[in-house]
Amino acid sequence: MSAKTPNPVDKYVGSRVRMRRIMLGLSQEKLGDALGLTFQQIQKYEKGTNRIGASRLHQIADILQVPVSFMFEGGPTSNASVDGLGEAPSPAYVSDFLATSEGLALTRAFTRITDSKLRRSIVDLVEQIAGTQNPS
Numbered sequence: 001m002s003a004k005t006p007n008p009v010d011k012y013v014g015s016r017v018r019m020r021r022i023m024l025g026l027s028q029e030k031l032g033d034a035l036g037l038t039f040q041q042i043q044k045y046e047k048g049t050n051r052i053g054a055s056r057l058h059q060i061a062d063i064l065q066v067p068v069s070f071m072f073e074g075g076p077t078s079n080a081s082v083d084g085l086g087e088a089p090s091p092a093y094v095s096d097f098l099a100t101s102e103g104l105a106l107t108r109a110f111t112r113i114t115d116s117k118l119r120r121s122i123v124d125l126v127e128q129i130a131g132t133q134n135p136s
Contacts, residue, residue, distance in 0.1 A: 011048030012075040013057070018046040019098045020064040023108065034063050 006014075021031055021042075028039040028046070035042075035056070044050035045060075052060065061068045074094060097103040113119050 006048035014046040
């Protein structure tokens with residue numbers, strides 16, 4: 001791996017920081033202010049260009065109101081296996097979707113729906129629509 005290529009884990013953690021920051025409606029500048037950093041540094045963290053140290057990650061998780069483990073959930077894993085047992089592939093498509101403006105908008109709107117039956121109906125509708133689409 002080139003020294004200029006961000007580590008996949010650093011990119012993933014950065015994307016989780018970005019996703020959660022946007023879900024809370026925080027700007028990069030506001031998160032930076034809370035950490036005593038510039039918004040440019042937050043951009044570098046979110047892109048995975050700069051690694052987030054353990055204590056800084058703990059601070060970010062506190063500000064974003066999530067456990068530190070949230071930053072790693074569903075992230076890339078090493079290809080190493082223990083006793084020949086590998087792990088299941090991570091659902092990276094979820095974080096990829098949530099990193100898009102459409103994904104965040106849909107998630108925000110969906111979580112504001114308080115009626116659980118209505119939420120279930122929406123999921124059923126989307127699944128039906130997806131089922132009628134031709135796979136590419």
